[in-house]
Amino acid sequence: xxxxxxxxxxxxxxxxxxxxxxxxxxxxxxxxxxxxxxxxxxxxxxxxxxxxxxxxxxxxxxxxxxxxxxxxxxxxxxxxxxxxxxxxxxxxxxxxxxxxxxxxxxxxxxxxxxxxxxxxxxxxxxxxxxxxxxxxxxxxxxxxxxxxxxxxxxxxxxxxxxxxxxxxxx
Amino acid sequence: xxxxxxxxxxxxxxxxxxxxxxxxxxxxxxxxxxxxxxxxxxxxxxxxxxxxxxxxxxxxxxxxxxxxxxxxxxxxxxxxxxxxxxxxxxxxxxxxxxxxxxxxxxxxxxxxxxxxxxxxxxxxxxxxxxxxxxxxxxxxxxxxxxxxxxxxxxxxxxxxxxxxxxxxxxxxxxxxxxxxxxxxxxxxxxxxxxxxxxxxxxxxxxxxxxxxxxxxxxxxxxxxxxxxxxxxxxxxxxxxxxxxxxxxxxxxxxxxxxxxxxxxxxxxxxxxxxxxxxxxxxxxxxxxxxxxxxxxxxxxxxxxxxxxxxxxxxxxxxxxxxxxxxxxxxxxxxxxxxxxxxxxxxxxxxxxxxxxxxxxxxxxxxxxxxxxxxxxxxxxxxxxxxxxxxxxxxxxxxxxxxxxxxxxxxxxxxxxxxxxxxxxxxxxxxxxxxxxxxxxxxxxxxxxxxxxxxxxxxxxxxxxxxxxxxxxxxxxxxxxxxxxxxxxxxxxxxxxxxxxxxxxxxxxxxxxxxxxxxxxxxxxxxxxxxxxxxxxxxxxxxxxxxxxxxx
Ligand code: SF4
Numbered sequence: 001x002x003x004x005x006x007x008x009x010x011x012x013x014x015x016x017x018x019x020x021x022x023x024x025x026x027x028x029x030x031x032x033x034x035x036x037x038x039x040x041x042x043x044x045x046x047x048x049x050x051x052x053x054x055x056x057x058x059x060x061x062x063x064x065x066x067x068x069x070x071x072x073x074x075x076x077x078x079x080x081x082x083x084x085x086x087x088x089x090x091x092x093x094x095x096x097x098x099x100x101x102x103x104x105x106x107x108x109x110x111x112x113x114x115x116x117x118x119x120x121x122x123x124x125x126x127x128x129x130x131x132x133x134x135x136x137x138x139x140x141x142x143x144x145x146x147x148x149x150x151x152x153x154x155x156x157x158x159x160x161x162x163x164x165x166x167x168x169x170x
Numbered sequence: 171x172x173x174x175x176x177x178x179x180x181x182x183x184x185x186x187x188x189x190x191x192x193x194x195x196x197x198x199x200x201x202x203x204x205x206x207x208x209x210x211x212x213x214x215x216x217x218x219x220x221x222x223x224x225x226x227x228x229x230x231x232x233x234x235x236x237x238x239x240x241x242x243x244x245x246x247x248x249x250x251x252x253x254x255x256x257x258x259x260x261x262x263x264x265x266x267x268x269x270x271x272x273x274x275x276x277x278x279x280x281x282x283x284x285x286x287x288x289x290x291x292x293x294x295x296x297x298x299x300x301x302x303x304x305x306x307x308x309x310x311x312x313x314x315x316x317x318x319x320x321x322x323x324x325x326x327x328x329x330x331x332x333x334x335x336x337x338x339x340x341x342x343x344x345x346x347x348x349x350x351x352x353x354x355x356x357x358x359x360x361x362x363x364x365x366x367x368x369x370x371x372x373x374x375x376x377x378x379x380x381x382x383x384x385x386x387x388x389x390x391x392x393x394x395x396x397x398x399x400x401x402x403x404x405x406x407x408x409x410x411x412x413x414x415x416x417x418x419x420x421x422x423x424x425x426x427x428x429x430x431x432x433x434x435x436x437x438x439x440x441x442x443x444x445x446x447x448x449x450x451x452x453x454x455x456x457x458x459x460x461x462x463x464x465x466x467x468x469x470x471x472x473x474x475x476x477x478x479x480x481x482x483x484x485x486x487x488x489x490x491x492x493x494x495x496x497x498x499x500x501x502x503x504x505x506x507x508x509x510x511x512x513x514x515x516x517x518x519x520x521x522x523x524x525x526x527x528x529x530x531x532x533x534x535x536x537x538x539x540x541x542x543x544x545x546x547x548x549x550x551x552x553x554x555x556x557x558x559x560x561x562x563x564x565x566x567x568x569x570x571x572x573x574x575x576x577x578x579x580x581x582x583x584x585x586x587x588x589x590x591x592x593x594x595x596x597x598x599x600x601x602x603x604x605x606x607x608x609x610x611x612x613x614x615x616x617x618x619x620x621x622x623x624x625x626x627x628x629x630x631x632x633x634x635x636x637x638x639x640x641x642x643x644x645x646x647x648x649x650x651x652x653x654x655x656x657x658x659x660x661x662x663x664x665x666x667x668x669x670x671x672x673x674x675x676x677x678x679x680x681x682x683x684x685x686x687x688x689x690x691x692x693x694x695x696x697x698x699x700x701x702x703x704x705x706x707x708x709x710x711x712x713x714x715x716x717x718x719x720x721x
Contacts, residue, residue: 081208081291083331087408090328094445111192111209118327130200141188144181146321148448149328156177156321157455 002132004124005101007139009132012125014051014072024048030074033058044069051101056084060091067098075121077106086119093120094150113138118149171234171539172317173462174282181324182279185286189213190272197269212292212330214260214285215271219591224249224266225288226278230298230316230340231259231542235529238540240281242525248274253525255510255518257544257582257633258337259297260288264589286324291332291419293323293404297339299347300543303465304551306499309359310367312342314460315396318451321459322397329404333411334419336404337376340369349544349660351375351383352636354421355403360390367393373403373433374425375664377630382422383664387434393456398449402441406433466537466552471502475556487562489611493573495558504555506536508548508570509580513609516598517583518546520570527568535561544660545621546582547575577614578622578687579605582633586626586643587650593626595643595650596676600624603680608687617687620701623658636660638702639683640667650676656686656713657705668710671718682717689716 003012014030017023023031023043030051036043043050044066051072052063063070073092075085085104092098103123104116110131116124117139126132148155174182189209196206210216214225226241233241241261245253248270249263256262266274278284288295296316303311319338323329329336341348342359350356356372368390375384391399403421412418425433481487496505508528511517520528528548532540535557536550543549548570553561565571574580581604584590586597601624608614623637627644634640640655651673658667674682687701693712694704705713 080205081331082413083329084409084413086328086331087405095443109205111188115325115327115330142181142184142325144177144184146181146324147326156181157458159177160175160458 001125001127002129003103004126004132004135005122007136009135014049028071030072033062037062040066051103053105054088056082056088060088060096063092064096067092067096067100070098070100072101072103072123073098074103074105074125077104077108077112080107080109080112086115089116089119089121090149110134110138114142118145118147118151118153120150171232171464172229172313172459173464175462178282178321179279182282182284183276185213185284185325186272186275186279189275193268193272208290211290212287213271213275214288215266215268216289217591218264218589219587220589221265222268222271223589224263224271224274224285225256225260226263226283226285227288227295228259228261228283228542229295229320230302230313231300231544232302232313233540233542234281235532235538235540237281237283238525238529238532240278240283242522242529244274244277245525246522247277251523252519252521254516254585255520255542255546255548257546257584257631258295259300259542259544260295261542262585264585287330289335291334292330292336293326293332294335294337296320296323297337297348297353297544299341299343300541300549301347301496301505301551302342303463304498304500304503304505305343305347306497307343308499309342309361311463312340312359314456314463315357315359315369315393316340317459317463318396318456319400322400326404329408332404332408333413334416334421336407336421338400344662346660346662346664347543349633349636349664351662351664352377352381352633352660353384355400356384357396362390362392369393369396371399371403373437374422374430376420376422377633377635378420379417379628380423380426381630381635381666382426383666384422385425385430387430387437394451395446397451398444398446399437399441401449402437402444406436406440410436466539468500468503468552469554471554471556473501473555475502475554477556477559481559481562484559486566487559489615490562490566490571490573491558493577493615494571494575498552500552502555504553504558506550506553506558506561506565507543507575508550508565509572509575510547510570511574511580511605512569512572513579513605514602515605516588517581517601520548524568524570527564528570531561531564544582545576545580547580573611574605574614576619576621578608578617578620579614581605581622581624582637583624584626584631586624586632590626590631592629593643594628594645595626595652597624597626597632597641597643600641600643600652600676600679604683607680607684616697617691618697618700620687621659622683633660634658635666636664637667638705639686641679641683644673646673652676652679654679654682654686656710657702659702670710670714671721674721685717686713689713692716 049071372384583601587593625632655667
């Protein structure tokens with residue numbers, strides 16, 4: 001599954017650790033939430049960066065005390081129809097001020113990229129190679145946005161206010 | 171009318187090219203049907219019994235003549251020459267070919283119409299009073315707020331994959347013509363003591379398998395705070411709405427399971443924590459949207475023009491005028507309802523020729539504007555009273571002047587087994603038969619206001635729970651049978667109907683409805699007591715007795 005980061009396909013520098021597997025002594029690891037919470041402090045002290053997989057039915061509150069020390073939070077789309085992680089993403093970015101990597105995992109398809117970026121994701125484990133290859137092109141599909149989110153794009157409403165009506169109705 | 175600007179237009183054309191790409195990928199096999207399904211649903215494309223069905227939004231029920239002509243063009247070019255107006259201010263085309271859909275969308279986009287989010291688990295077309303902006307006594311034009319909400323909910327990055335579909339309706343009149351209490355969020359526009367505009371917010375209404383009326387969770391949300399409050403509701407729903415069972419996924423179930431008070435608390439808590447600054451609407455924002463609505467320049471016209479006096483001796487004209495013409499906020503003008511319920515025809519259908527003709531009449535007599543109501547009729551909202559006789563003749567000629575608005579043959583019906591893949595039973599033929607039974611105008615007028623609603627399955631697209639008489643088709647041992655309720659209503663005094671007795675087979679439905687109507691005529695206190703009031707006063711029992719005595 002290709003990882004897209006900064007609009008490019010990149011190698012994943014995190015090792016996913018399953019629930020029962022031993023955690024390697026060094027290197028970057030991506031750990032399920034429950035396991036992370038069992039021993040958070042120790043994990044954060046080890047050599048290498050720590051990322052956490054937050055299931056989509058959990059409150060981002062759980063991670064609040066650790067946010068500044070986490071390098072990565074992976075949110076989950078069990079199917080692309082399940083949109084809970086969009087809310088988690090916006091909360092992490094906009095309410096908790098998390099500024100590490102926010103990764104979309106699970107059934108991540110091309111047609112969700114724009115929504116995901118707008119919700120605050122900046123890394124994507126893309127299901128299909130063809131979608132990953134089309135990333136740059138796909139995210140340019142839209143140039144107009146109606147809602148303000150933390151991605152800072154100028155919304156239609158504000159755009160209109162900053163120009164004369166004549167121009168708008170042309 | 172709301173005029174799209176280049177921003178709205180850009181977004182639409184971007185949407186069309188995206189969909190073109192998606193269709194291409196589906197046709198080439200790159201997308202599986204399962205993956206494509208959600209994408210097409212987000213663009214209003216269903217797979218029905220015989221073909222793809224294409225649902226186009228008519229936000230808050232307002233159309234320009236140019237837009238209506240374009241709908242006629244789509245019906246003619248890509249479909250079989252007609253369209254079907256639904257109970258949610260949409261129009262459906264039943265025979266569209268997938269490969270041609272992107273072209274149909276592009277044609278519509280040119281006149282500022284789209285099908286975004288007319289299906290799928292997202293925020294649907296925002297509906298409103300079809301008399302918005304012209305009804306006497308309205309607080310203010312609710313379409314300004316509907317448009318603000320339309321923009322806010324279009325392609326929302328957080329709320330495009332909700333547990334289930336989500337519908338908003340807004341009204342600004344005492345008499346609720348938008349059926350807000352059967353919506354996921356119903357907004358009633360009103361003013362507080364300081365004269366500020368805001369909304370009573372009702373949540374959790376909906377029909378289907380488990381019908382509920384919406385409950386008020388806040389009496390006043392200031393207009394400035396509308397979007398942040400709505401975002402709080404949607405976020406609570408997106409996070410906590412059930413996703414394990416499609417029948418329990420609507421917000422009504424969440425509100426019911428938590429209780430309205432607890433749900434309200436959750437929303438308040440989310441709202442409190444939210445950084446509201448970016449979502450707060452400034453007066454300038456609101457004015458900006460308002461400024462892109464254009465209003466007719468009305469003339470000073472007599473209340474009772476000579477043309478109207480002269481036509482008064484024509485009994486057919488008078489029957490129509492009394493039935494289909496409603497007061498306008500400007501003296502000398504009227505709101506004219508066009509019945510899409512001619513005897514023996516499917517409710518809500520209009521042919522391409524009719525749509526073109528209505529567009530021409532709108533240009534001539536209604537400042538180029540047409541409205542679509544949830545009762546599946548159309549309206550011309552700004553007709554000078556002196557033009558009524560001429561307009562009537564023209565409407566009569568094209569078959570949209572049946573004087574049955576709000577009467578027993580003004581039936582709301584879903585497509586049912588004739589088109590819909592989910593249906594258990596037919597609804598259109600039942601409606602057709604009933605219009606034949608009650609074809610006599612004198613009898614229908616004698617009966618007075620009576621709404622019949624028909625759904626072909628428990629999904630309740632025909633809103634049968636809130637019909638004065640509700641008819642629900644179900645399947646029993648491979649047979650179509652119908653459950654009949656009475657006493658439902660969808661207005662400001664909304665109620666769900668009660669079952670009158672055991673289900674009856676297809677062939678008996680019209681007889682039972684006739685019996686119910688006869689029972690009403692015998693039981694009512696007088697011609698002023700409407701059917702719905704008689705049921706309220708008497709309860710179901712006396713009706714049950716009379717109707718089932720001989721069965
Ligand atoms: S009520 Fe049922 S049969 Fe009728 S349109 Fe809806 S889903 Fe189809």
